Amino acid sequence: MICRITDSPVDMDELTDSLDSPELGGLCTFVGKVRNHSAGQGVTHLEYHAYPEMAEKKMRQVAGEIEERFGVTHLAMAHRVGTLAIGDIAVGIAAASAHRDAAFKACRYAIDRIKQIVPIWKKEFGEDGVAWVEGCAVDAETAEPQKAQNQRV
């Protein structure tokens, strides 16, 4: 299983190839790319920062939750850090299972959960200046998101 923070480009072929197995009939991927706009403002590029050791540990936790919920054990996820240009892949996820339903669910859960508990930060550079995008404050007591937030500082 791949759970990786990397400063190199995310290679989707590598992720999907790692899940190549004759019993796996459904393979679902998600590709998160850098967008040229955010909250109505133009974005020129992004920086992603991570706490790499904890981030990979939390990605493995997400994988464990996926196994528990959907029975899916064939997963690959990679998140890039550093300066990224518009159109670059920030995050890649691949999930495979015998049938498609579990693969779709696992893939969706993985990206949603990464945004909640994996310590990765995004700094947007745009026409309007520079801003940390603060998507999700973690409640340390419960290790879960505090509430729906989408503030910029």
Added chain:
Amino acid sequence: MKVRVKCFAWAKEVTGEEEIDLEVPESATVADLRDSLAERFPVFSGRMESIAVSVNQEFAGEGTPVDAGDELALIPPISGGCA
């Protein structure tokens, strides 16, 4: 005792450091660490609620003990992935 705390993203920017040393009482908890942090860097006081603390790479509640040998970090709101 002195503890070393990693700073990420906004926390790294406002402290100007990747790691800071904070003085906390013996048998300190995360709450003591926050007190020490706010005293040294008042900028945290206003938004302490949104900053999580991790101890040995796990999110840690206010009563969690912290020791000089622990890996401690300040975790501002996260924004990984891509919408």
